[in-house]
Protein backbone atom coordinates (compact mmCIF):
# COMPACT_ATOMS: atom_id res chain seq x y z
CA UNK A 1 0.00 0.00 0.00
CA UNK A 2 1.27 3.42 -0.90
CA UNK A 3 0.64 5.99 1.83
CA UNK A 4 -0.49 9.45 0.80
CA UNK A 5 0.10 12.74 2.67
CA UNK A 6 -1.15 16.19 1.70
CA UNK A 7 0.64 18.51 4.14
CA UNK A 8 4.16 19.44 5.24
CA UNK A 9 3.85 19.04 9.02
CA UNK A 10 5.69 16.51 11.16
CA UNK A 11 7.75 13.38 10.42
CA UNK A 12 6.00 10.64 8.48
CA UNK A 13 8.44 7.88 7.51
CA UNK A 14 9.77 4.95 9.49
CA UNK A 15 12.86 5.79 11.64
CA UNK A 16 15.28 4.27 9.07
CA UNK A 17 14.48 7.17 6.74
CA UNK A 18 13.96 7.23 2.99
CA UNK A 19 15.29 7.55 -0.50
CA UNK A 20 13.33 10.40 -2.03
CA UNK A 21 12.68 12.27 -5.25
CA UNK A 22 10.85 15.54 -5.92
CA UNK A 23 8.97 16.96 -8.91
CA UNK A 24 5.72 17.70 -10.72
CA UNK A 25 5.68 14.25 -12.38
CA UNK A 26 2.98 15.09 -14.92
CA UNK A 27 2.55 12.16 -17.31
CA UNK A 28 5.21 9.94 -15.73
CA UNK A 29 7.35 9.93 -18.85
CA UNK A 30 10.53 7.94 -19.51
CA UNK A 31 12.70 10.41 -17.53
CA UNK A 32 10.41 10.24 -14.50
CA UNK A 33 10.22 6.47 -14.64
CA UNK A 34 14.00 6.05 -14.87
CA UNK A 35 14.32 8.29 -11.82
CA UNK A 36 11.63 6.45 -9.84
CA UNK A 37 13.17 3.08 -10.72
CA UNK A 38 16.49 4.32 -9.33
CA UNK A 39 14.78 5.53 -6.13
CA UNK A 40 13.08 2.14 -5.67
CA UNK A 41 16.36 0.32 -6.30
CA UNK A 42 18.35 2.45 -3.82
CA UNK A 43 15.62 2.18 -1.17
CA UNK A 44 15.87 -1.61 -1.44
CA UNK A 45 19.66 -1.51 -1.14
CA UNK A 46 19.46 0.67 1.99
CA UNK A 47 16.40 -1.13 3.35
CA UNK A 48 14.40 2.10 3.71
CA UNK A 49 11.22 3.59 2.24
CA UNK A 50 10.94 4.90 -1.33
CA UNK A 51 9.23 8.30 -1.29
CA UNK A 52 8.03 10.64 -4.04
CA UNK A 53 7.23 14.26 -3.23
CA UNK A 54 5.00 16.00 -5.73
CA UNK A 55 2.77 19.06 -5.98
CA UNK A 56 -0.88 19.77 -6.75
CA UNK A 57 -1.93 21.84 -8.54
CA UNK A 58 1.01 21.57 -10.93
CA UNK A 59 3.46 24.41 -10.20
CA UNK A 60 3.45 25.42 -13.85
CA UNK A 61 -0.36 25.78 -13.76
CA UNK A 62 -0.22 27.75 -10.49
CA UNK A 63 2.04 30.38 -12.02
CA UNK A 64 0.65 30.52 -15.55
CA UNK A 65 -2.07 33.04 -16.46
CA UNK A 66 -3.06 30.66 -19.30
CA UNK A 67 -4.61 27.22 -18.61
CA UNK A 68 -1.85 24.58 -18.67
CA UNK A 69 -2.98 21.24 -20.12
CA UNK A 70 -2.34 18.20 -17.94
CA UNK A 71 -1.00 14.94 -19.30
CA UNK A 72 -2.51 12.99 -16.40
CA UNK A 73 -5.15 13.56 -13.74
CA UNK A 74 -4.08 13.61 -10.10
CA UNK A 75 -5.50 10.12 -9.71
CA UNK A 76 -3.53 8.81 -12.69
CA UNK A 77 -0.37 10.36 -11.25
CA UNK A 78 -0.93 8.69 -7.88
CA UNK A 79 -1.59 5.34 -9.55
CA UNK A 80 1.57 5.74 -11.62
CA UNK A 81 3.70 6.58 -8.57
CA UNK A 82 2.28 3.54 -6.77
CA UNK A 83 2.96 1.32 -9.81
CA UNK A 84 6.54 2.65 -9.86
CA UNK A 85 6.93 1.16 -6.38
CA UNK A 86 6.76 4.24 -4.16
CA UNK A 87 5.97 3.33 -0.55
CA UNK A 88 4.83 6.84 0.24
CA UNK A 89 3.72 9.88 -1.73
CA UNK A 90 3.69 13.39 -0.32
CA UNK A 91 1.36 15.39 -2.51
CA UNK A 92 1.97 18.90 -1.24
CA UNK A 93 -0.61 21.64 -1.80
CA UNK A 94 1.06 24.06 -4.16
CA UNK A 95 -0.28 27.31 -2.72
CA UNK A 96 1.06 30.75 -1.74
CA UNK A 97 2.55 29.42 1.49
CA UNK A 98 4.54 26.77 -0.35
CA UNK A 99 5.75 29.16 -3.07
CA UNK A 100 6.96 31.52 -0.35
CA UNK A 101 9.05 28.77 1.26
CA UNK A 102 12.80 29.30 0.67
CA UNK A 103 14.63 26.29 -0.75
CA UNK A 104 16.68 25.89 2.47
CA UNK A 105 13.49 25.61 4.51
CA UNK A 106 12.04 23.05 2.09
CA UNK A 107 15.17 20.95 2.63
CA UNK A 108 15.02 21.25 6.43
CA UNK A 109 11.24 20.92 6.93
CA UNK A 110 10.35 18.44 4.23
CA UNK A 111 13.42 16.46 3.16
CA UNK A 112 15.07 16.24 6.58
CA UNK A 113 12.32 16.50 9.20
CA UNK A 114 9.34 15.07 7.36
CA UNK A 115 10.82 12.18 5.35
CA UNK A 116 14.26 11.75 6.99
CA UNK A 117 16.01 11.59 3.60
CA UNK A 118 19.15 9.44 3.31
CA UNK A 119 19.43 10.02 -0.44
CA UNK A 120 17.70 12.66 -2.59
CA UNK A 121 17.50 11.90 -6.34
CA UNK A 122 16.57 14.58 -8.89
CA UNK A 123 17.37 15.45 -12.49
CA UNK A 124 20.53 17.56 -12.68
CA UNK A 125 18.62 20.70 -13.78
CA UNK A 126 15.90 20.44 -11.12
CA UNK A 127 15.02 23.72 -9.33
CA UNK A 128 12.87 24.15 -6.23
CA UNK A 129 11.84 26.57 -3.49
CA UNK A 130 10.92 30.25 -3.55
CA UNK A 131 11.79 31.80 -6.94
CA UNK A 132 13.41 28.46 -7.92
CA UNK A 133 16.29 29.37 -5.59
CA UNK A 134 17.25 25.74 -4.83
CA UNK A 135 19.35 23.63 -7.17
CA UNK A 136 21.47 20.49 -7.10
CA UNK A 137 24.48 22.32 -5.59
CA UNK A 138 22.31 23.48 -2.67
CA UNK A 139 21.08 19.92 -2.12
CA UNK A 140 24.71 18.72 -2.04
CA UNK A 141 25.73 21.42 0.42
CA UNK A 142 22.80 20.94 2.75
CA UNK A 143 23.04 17.15 2.43
CA UNK A 144 26.58 17.26 3.84
CA UNK A 145 25.24 19.24 6.80
CA UNK A 146 22.10 17.15 7.44
CA UNK A 147 23.36 13.68 6.61
CA UNK A 148 21.80 12.86 3.23
CA UNK A 149 23.43 12.31 -0.16
CA UNK A 150 22.27 14.38 -3.16
CA UNK A 151 22.27 12.31 -6.36
CA UNK A 152 21.71 13.55 -9.93
CA UNK A 153 19.89 11.29 -12.36
CA UNK A 154 21.41 11.40 -15.86
CA UNK A 155 19.01 13.23 -18.17
CA UNK A 156 16.98 10.84 -20.32
CA UNK A 157 16.96 11.88 -23.97
CA UNK A 158 15.23 10.76 -27.15
CA UNK A 159 16.80 11.73 -30.49
CA UNK A 160 19.17 14.01 -28.61
CA UNK A 161 16.35 15.98 -26.93
CA UNK A 162 15.55 15.97 -23.21
CA UNK A 163 12.38 14.11 -22.31
CA UNK A 164 10.07 16.53 -20.47
CA UNK A 165 6.37 16.98 -19.75
CA UNK A 166 6.43 20.23 -21.71
CA UNK A 167 7.85 18.51 -24.81
CA UNK A 168 5.06 15.90 -24.59
CA UNK A 169 2.34 18.56 -24.27
CA UNK A 170 3.74 20.21 -27.38
CA UNK A 171 3.88 16.95 -29.35
CA UNK A 172 0.23 16.23 -28.48
CA UNK A 173 -0.85 19.76 -29.40
CA UNK A 174 0.88 19.24 -32.77
CA UNK A 175 -0.98 15.93 -33.24
CA UNK A 176 2.34 14.05 -33.24
CA UNK A 177 1.19 11.05 -31.20
CA UNK A 178 4.10 8.91 -32.33
CA UNK A 179 6.63 11.37 -30.88
CA UNK A 180 4.55 11.87 -27.70
CA UNK A 181 4.47 8.08 -27.30
CA UNK A 182 8.24 7.82 -27.70
CA UNK A 183 8.80 10.47 -25.01
CA UNK A 184 6.25 8.89 -22.68
CA UNK A 185 7.47 5.36 -23.32
CA UNK A 186 3.87 4.30 -23.98
CA UNK A 187 0.90 5.63 -25.98
CA UNK A 188 -0.90 8.68 -24.57
CA UNK A 189 -4.17 7.73 -22.81
CA UNK A 190 -6.84 9.16 -20.51
CA UNK A 191 -8.91 7.27 -17.95
CA UNK A 192 -12.24 8.02 -16.38
CA UNK A 193 -15.64 6.76 -15.35
CA UNK A 194 -18.40 6.32 -17.91
CA UNK A 195 -21.50 8.38 -17.14
CA UNK A 196 -24.91 8.46 -18.79
CA UNK A 197 -25.24 10.91 -21.68
CA UNK A 198 -28.30 12.28 -23.40
CA UNK A 199 -28.69 8.96 -25.25
CA UNK A 200 -28.92 10.89 -28.52
CA UNK A 201 -25.81 9.09 -29.78
CA UNK A 202 -27.57 5.76 -30.19
CA UNK A 203 -30.35 7.34 -32.27
CA UNK A 204 -27.59 8.70 -34.53
CA UNK A 205 -26.13 5.19 -34.87
CA UNK A 206 -23.15 6.04 -32.64
CA UNK A 207 -23.72 5.18 -28.99
CA UNK A 208 -20.81 6.58 -26.99
CA UNK A 209 -19.25 5.93 -23.60
CA UNK A 210 -19.13 9.42 -22.07
CA UNK A 211 -16.19 10.21 -19.80
CA UNK A 212 -16.33 13.67 -18.16
CA UNK A 213 -12.92 15.21 -17.51
CA UNK A 214 -13.99 17.61 -14.77
CA UNK A 215 -11.99 20.80 -14.69
CA UNK A 216 -8.95 19.10 -16.15
CA UNK A 217 -7.45 21.09 -19.01
CA UNK A 218 -6.77 18.55 -21.73
CA UNK A 219 -3.87 18.74 -24.16
CA UNK A 220 -6.13 17.45 -26.96
CA UNK A 221 -9.25 18.42 -28.85
CA UNK A 222 -10.88 16.76 -31.85
CA UNK A 223 -11.86 13.38 -33.27
CA UNK A 224 -9.53 10.38 -32.86
CA UNK A 225 -9.00 6.72 -33.68
CA UNK A 226 -8.70 5.07 -30.25
CA UNK A 227 -8.16 1.80 -28.43
CA UNK A 228 -10.04 1.27 -25.18
CA UNK A 229 -9.30 -0.87 -22.12
CA UNK A 230 -12.14 -2.05 -19.88
CA UNK A 231 -11.79 -2.81 -16.16
CA UNK A 232 -12.58 -6.51 -16.73
CA UNK A 233 -9.22 -6.92 -18.49
CA UNK A 234 -10.32 -6.62 -22.13
CA UNK A 235 -7.89 -4.25 -23.78
CA UNK A 236 -7.23 -2.49 -27.05
CA UNK A 237 -10.88 -2.46 -28.20
CA UNK A 238 -10.98 -0.33 -31.36
CA UNK A 239 -13.18 2.73 -31.71
CA UNK A 240 -13.58 6.36 -32.64
CA UNK A 241 -13.75 9.13 -30.06
CA UNK A 242 -14.56 12.78 -29.82
CA UNK A 243 -13.02 15.08 -27.23
CA UNK A 244 -14.67 18.45 -27.20
CA UNK A 245 -17.62 20.63 -26.28
CA UNK A 246 -20.09 19.38 -28.95
CA UNK A 247 -20.97 22.69 -30.59
CA UNK A 248 -23.54 21.05 -32.91
CA UNK A 249 -25.82 19.63 -30.20
CA UNK A 250 -25.56 21.78 -27.09
CA UNK A 251 -22.26 23.43 -26.35
CA UNK A 252 -20.87 22.02 -23.10
CA UNK A 253 -19.11 24.16 -20.50
CA UNK A 254 -16.30 21.55 -20.15
CA UNK A 255 -14.84 19.21 -22.76
CA UNK A 256 -16.22 15.70 -22.71
CA UNK A 257 -14.50 12.53 -23.93
CA UNK A 258 -16.91 10.27 -25.83
CA UNK A 259 -15.78 6.92 -27.21
CA UNK A 260 -17.78 4.83 -29.66
CA UNK A 261 -16.48 1.24 -29.67
CA UNK A 262 -16.88 -0.70 -32.90
CA UNK A 263 -19.12 -3.79 -32.85
CA UNK A 264 -19.80 -3.40 -29.14
CA UNK A 265 -23.17 -3.44 -27.40
CA UNK A 266 -22.78 -3.63 -23.60
CA UNK A 267 -23.78 -1.44 -20.66
CA UNK A 268 -20.60 0.03 -19.22
CA UNK A 269 -22.02 2.90 -17.16
CA UNK A 270 -19.97 3.43 -14.00
CA UNK A 271 -16.99 1.48 -15.34
CA UNK A 272 -13.58 3.13 -15.39
CA UNK A 273 -12.17 2.91 -18.90
CA UNK A 274 -8.81 3.87 -20.39
CA UNK A 275 -8.83 5.50 -23.81
CA UNK A 276 -5.59 5.34 -25.78
CA UNK A 277 -5.27 7.92 -28.55
CA UNK A 278 -3.88 6.47 -31.78
CA UNK A 279 -4.46 9.12 -34.49
CA UNK A 280 -5.94 12.59 -34.64
CA UNK A 281 -8.51 12.49 -37.46
CA UNK A 282 -9.77 16.08 -37.47
CA UNK A 283 -10.78 19.04 -35.29
CA UNK A 284 -14.27 19.30 -33.81
CA UNK A 285 -16.75 21.21 -35.99
CA UNK A 286 -20.18 22.81 -35.69
CA UNK A 287 -22.58 21.27 -38.23
CA UNK A 288 -25.83 22.85 -39.47
CA UNK A 289 -27.90 19.83 -38.47
CA UNK A 290 -27.64 16.28 -37.12
CA UNK A 291 -27.82 14.72 -40.61
CA UNK A 292 -24.62 16.52 -41.59
CA UNK A 293 -23.00 15.42 -38.33
CA UNK A 294 -23.92 11.77 -38.99
CA UNK A 295 -22.49 11.89 -42.53
CA UNK A 296 -19.22 13.12 -41.01
CA UNK A 297 -19.34 10.52 -38.18
CA UNK A 298 -19.64 7.76 -40.82
CA UNK A 299 -16.50 9.14 -42.47
CA UNK A 300 -14.75 9.37 -39.08
CA UNK A 301 -15.62 5.77 -38.24
CA UNK A 302 -14.28 4.57 -41.62
CA UNK A 303 -11.10 6.62 -41.17
CA UNK A 304 -10.63 5.26 -37.64
CA UNK A 305 -11.06 1.66 -38.83
CA UNK A 306 -8.45 2.29 -41.52
CA UNK A 307 -6.06 3.91 -39.02
CA UNK A 308 -6.45 0.96 -36.65
CA UNK A 309 -5.96 -1.58 -39.44
CA UNK A 310 -9.43 -3.13 -39.27
CA UNK A 311 -11.59 -4.10 -42.22
CA UNK A 312 -14.17 -1.57 -43.43
CA UNK A 313 -17.88 -2.31 -42.76
CA UNK A 314 -19.63 -4.12 -45.65
CA UNK A 315 -21.53 -1.70 -47.86
CA UNK A 316 -20.07 1.38 -46.17
Ligand SMILES: Cc1cc2nc3c(=O)[nH]c(=O)nc-3n(C[C@H](O)[C@H](O)[C@H](O)COP(=O)(O)O)c2cc1C
Pocket residue numbers: 197198199200201202206207208210223240241242245246247248249258259260283284285286287293297300301
Ligand atom coordinates in the same frame (compact mmCIF):
# COMPACT_ATOMS: atom_id res chain seq x y z
C1 LIG B 1 -16.91 10.09 -34.19
C2 LIG B 1 -17.59 11.26 -33.52
C3 LIG B 1 -17.43 12.53 -34.07
C4 LIG B 1 -18.07 13.65 -33.51
N1 LIG B 1 -17.87 14.88 -34.07
C5 LIG B 1 -18.52 15.95 -33.56
C6 LIG B 1 -18.36 17.26 -34.13
O1 LIG B 1 -17.54 17.48 -35.05
N2 LIG B 1 -19.11 18.28 -33.64
C7 LIG B 1 -19.99 18.09 -32.59
O2 LIG B 1 -20.66 19.03 -32.20
N3 LIG B 1 -20.12 16.88 -31.98
C8 LIG B 1 -19.43 15.82 -32.43
N4 LIG B 1 -19.56 14.58 -31.84
C9 LIG B 1 -20.37 14.49 -30.59
C10 LIG B 1 -21.83 14.18 -30.88
O3 LIG B 1 -22.50 15.41 -30.98
C11 LIG B 1 -22.38 13.38 -29.69
O4 LIG B 1 -21.71 12.14 -29.66
C12 LIG B 1 -23.85 13.15 -29.78
O5 LIG B 1 -24.46 14.36 -29.53
C13 LIG B 1 -24.35 12.11 -28.76
O6 LIG B 1 -24.37 12.58 -27.44
P1 LIG B 1 -24.74 11.60 -26.20
O7 LIG B 1 -23.60 10.62 -26.05
O8 LIG B 1 -24.84 12.54 -25.02
O9 LIG B 1 -26.01 10.93 -26.54
C14 LIG B 1 -18.91 13.47 -32.36
C15 LIG B 1 -19.05 12.18 -31.80
C16 LIG B 1 -18.40 11.10 -32.36
C17 LIG B 1 -18.57 9.73 -31.73
Ligand SMILES: Nc1ncnc2c1ncn2[C@@H]1O[C@H](COP(=O)(O)OP(=O)(O)OP(=O)(O)O)[C@@H](O)[C@H]1O
Pocket residue numbers: 021022023024025026030031032034035060121122123124125126153154155156157162163164165166167
Ligand atom coordinates in the same frame (compact mmCIF):
# COMPACT_ATOMS: atom_id res chain seq x y z
N1 LIG C 1 14.45 13.56 -18.94
C1 LIG C 1 14.68 13.41 -17.64
N2 LIG C 1 15.69 12.59 -17.20
C2 LIG C 1 15.93 12.45 -15.89
N3 LIG C 1 15.24 13.05 -14.92
C3 LIG C 1 14.24 13.88 -15.29
C4 LIG C 1 13.91 14.09 -16.66
N4 LIG C 1 12.86 14.95 -16.72
C5 LIG C 1 12.56 15.27 -15.46
N5 LIG C 1 13.39 14.62 -14.59
C6 LIG C 1 13.38 14.74 -13.14
O1 LIG C 1 12.16 14.21 -12.68
C7 LIG C 1 11.69 14.98 -11.55
C8 LIG C 1 10.32 15.53 -11.88
O2 LIG C 1 10.42 16.37 -13.00
P1 LIG C 1 9.31 17.44 -13.34
O3 LIG C 1 8.05 16.73 -13.62
O4 LIG C 1 9.28 18.47 -12.27
O5 LIG C 1 9.90 18.12 -14.68
P2 LIG C 1 9.75 17.78 -16.24
O6 LIG C 1 9.38 16.40 -16.52
O7 LIG C 1 11.02 18.29 -16.88
O8 LIG C 1 8.51 18.68 -16.65
P3 LIG C 1 8.39 20.17 -17.19
O9 LIG C 1 8.53 20.06 -18.66
O10 LIG C 1 6.98 20.53 -16.77
O11 LIG C 1 9.46 20.98 -16.54
C9 LIG C 1 12.73 16.08 -11.33
O12 LIG C 1 13.62 15.64 -10.33
C10 LIG C 1 13.38 16.20 -12.68
O13 LIG C 1 14.69 16.74 -12.60
